[in-house]
Amino acid sequence: MNVSVDLLNKYNVQVPRYTSYPTVPVWKENISVTQWKETFSKQFSIVNAETGISLYLHLPFCEKLCTYCGCNKKITTNHDVEEEYMQAILKEWKQYTALMNKKPVIAELHLGGGTPTFFSPENLQKLLQSIFDEAIIPEHHEFSFEGHPNNTSKDHLQTLYNIGFRRVSYGVQDNDPKVQFIINRIQPFENLVNAVNIAREIGYSSVNFDLIYGLPLQTLEGMQKTIEQCITLRPDRIAFYSYAHVPWTSRGQRLFDEKDLPTPDLKMKLYCLGKDLLMQCGYHDIGMDHFALPADDLYLAWKDGTLHRNFMGYTTQNTGMLLGLGVSSISDLGNAFAQNHKTIHDYYQCIENNELPVIKGYFLNEEDVTFRKYILRVSCQGNTRFAEKDLPLLEQFAFPELEALQADGLLNYSAEKMEVTPLGRHFIRNICKSFDLHLLRNIQPSDKNLFSRAI
Ligand SMILES: C[S@@+](CC[C@H](N)C(=O)[O-])C[C@H]1O[C@@H](n2cnc3c(N)ncnc32)[C@H](O)[C@@H]1O
Ligand code: SF4
Numbered sequence: 001m002n003v004s005v006d007l008l009n010k011y012n013v014q015v016p017r018y019t020s021y022p023t024v025p026v027w028k029e030n031i032s033v034t035q036w037k038e039t040f041s042k043q044f045s046i047v048n049a050e051t052g053i054s055l056y057l058h059l060p061f062c063e064k065l066c067t068y069c070g071c072n073k074k075i076t077t078n079h080d081v082e083e084e085y086m087q088a089i090l091k092e093w094k095q096y097t098a099l100m101n102k103k104p105v106i107a108e109l110h111l112g113g114g115t116p117t118f119f120s121p122e123n124l125q126k127l128l129q130s131i132f133d134e135a136i137i138p139e140h141h142e143f144s145f146e147g148h149p150n151n152t153s154k155d156h157l158q159t160l161y162n163i164g165f166r167r168v169s170y171g172v173q174d175n176d177p178k179v180q181f182i183i184n185r186i187q188p189f190e191n192l193v194n195a196v197n198i199a200r201e202i203g204y205s206s207v208n209f210d211l212i213y214g215l216p217l218q219t220l221e222g223m224q225k226t227i228e229q230c231i232t233l234r235p236d237r238i239a240f241y242s243y244a245h246v247p248w249t250s251r252g253q254r255l256f257d258e259k260d261l262p263t264p265d266l267k268m269k270l271y272c273l274g275k276d277l278l279m280q281c282g283y284h285d286i287g288m289d290h291f292a293l294p295a296d297d298l299y300l301a302w303k304d305g306t307l308h309r310n311f312m313g314y315t316t317q318n319t320g321m322l323l324g325l326g327v328s329s330i331s332d333l334g335n336a337f338a339q340n341h342k343t344i345h346d347y348y349q350c351i352e353n354n355e356l357p358v359i360k361g362y363f364l365n366e367e368d369v370t371f372r373k374y375i376l377r378v379s380c381q382g383n384t385r386f387a388e389k390d391l392p393l394l395e396q397f398a399f400p401e402l403e404a405l406q407a408d409g410l411l412n413y414s415a416e417k418m419e420v421t422p423l424g425r426h427f428i429r430n431i432c433k434s435f436d437l438h439l440l441r442n443i444q445p446s447d448k449n450l451f452s453r454a455i
Pocket of ligand 1 (some may be wrong): 064068069070071112113115116146147148149170171172173210211212241242243244245292
């Protein structure tokens with residue numbers, strides 16, 4: 001589908017990605033740790049009995065800096081750092097288990113980074129075993145990790161498989177050597193082929209790829225080749241991310257010339273090309289930036305309306321609580337968010353003092369919970385129904401925004417419901433913004449450089 005340049009320019013403004021609502025800039029610094037602990041204990045006793053919890057471990061180390069990277073990472077080649085970091089995570093876990101009324105049921109576990117496969121297989125095994133010693137692992141669980149194709153070994157894959165991991169996501173980004181050179185990520189395609197083949201031989205049921213459009217020096221020809229090559233490996237899911245250019249927080253992005261970034265028009269063409277190729281090859285478009293084969297759980301969840309989205313991305317598990325451990329990790333208790341310290345130094349200091357390392361966060365009120373549901377429905381299902389009790393707020397804030405989006409053909413809405421059109425699916429972030437009461441009440445011209453651009 002062709003999207004006009006006028007429309008692209010109009011909507012290519014800074015917009016949150018809505019991995020949380022309210023979004024991080026609204027959160028308060030130095031939240032009350034006592035209130036956080038009380039909320040955690042209360043929510044845990046409800047959620048754990050009903051669905052179990054989701055656990056996220058942030059493993060921040062990488063051996064080499066990819067200049068485009070927007071993640072919280074620490075570059076080092078010294079592997080001695082593994083032990084100290086593992087000890088810190090285990091102490092943090094212990095602080096949380098002390099707040100639990102029963103053993104936690106870990107229904108979902110994700111290792112993210114940084115590069116989880118920076119850690120040796122033995123260390124990952126040791127770390128996870130210590131966590132599992134204090135927990136119950138239900139028969140139906142979903143464990144996944146992010147693997148770097150350059151350093152995910154057979155040993156990593158086998159070790160993690162033996163302790164219940166069945167899903168691996170490989171960071172592919174782009175196969176074009178010119179792009180790989182400028183982003184400082186030389187990654188021969190054979191490495192990816194190897195990593196995929198080993199995972200499949202071992203028995204992983206889901207192999208996912210991360211690709212990015214909008215990287216410096218990307219061309220339509222290069223993107224076509226990258227996608228065609230990737231499809232030969234038949235990944236079950238593909239996250240096709242829009243490059244988030246945030247040089248004010250990710251300094252590595254200052255290491256290439258902004259002139260080498262694709263124009264918004266080319267960036268959208270790169271996305272459309274990728275999307276068309278994926279759909280021609282049997283992938284389905286689900287939510288924001290994600291594609292899956294028809295047999296994949298994510299697609300099935302999208303089809304039956306149970307897809308959920310949290311800080312780890314789209315998921316089929318909606319456990320009601322995501323506990324994040326490690327530097328910069330974010331926890332979502334359903335009615336409260338908190339983020340850990342963002343530097344390893346500050347994180348270690350809190351752990352040493354036997355304090356929870358949460359630094360900023362937010363306790364949701366009833367209005368936040370309601371509007372969060374609307375945003376989740378839009379980003380997971382592309383439609384939502386409106387409750388009558390919300391109409392006064394919707395009429396005041398959301399409907400004027402929806403009216404303008406409807407005039408551009410991005411959605412259809414009435415007082416009862418709203419549905420995103422195929423054209424509107426390119427602008428999901430802009431549509432979610434219509435329900436962001438915090439942003440709509442407080443838009444200030446000086447709020448520059450908080451978010452990446454929508455496209
Ligand atoms: C923690 S990294 C993946 C694991 C591993 N470190 C690797 O690079 O293969 C998670 C994913 O975030 C995505 N990512 C990182 N920086 C990004 C940016 N600036 N814009 C969009 N996506 C980004 C990449 O696709 C990357 O694979
Ligand atoms: S993309 Fe992955 S390997 Fe590269 S710096 Fe970021 S987290 Fe590390």
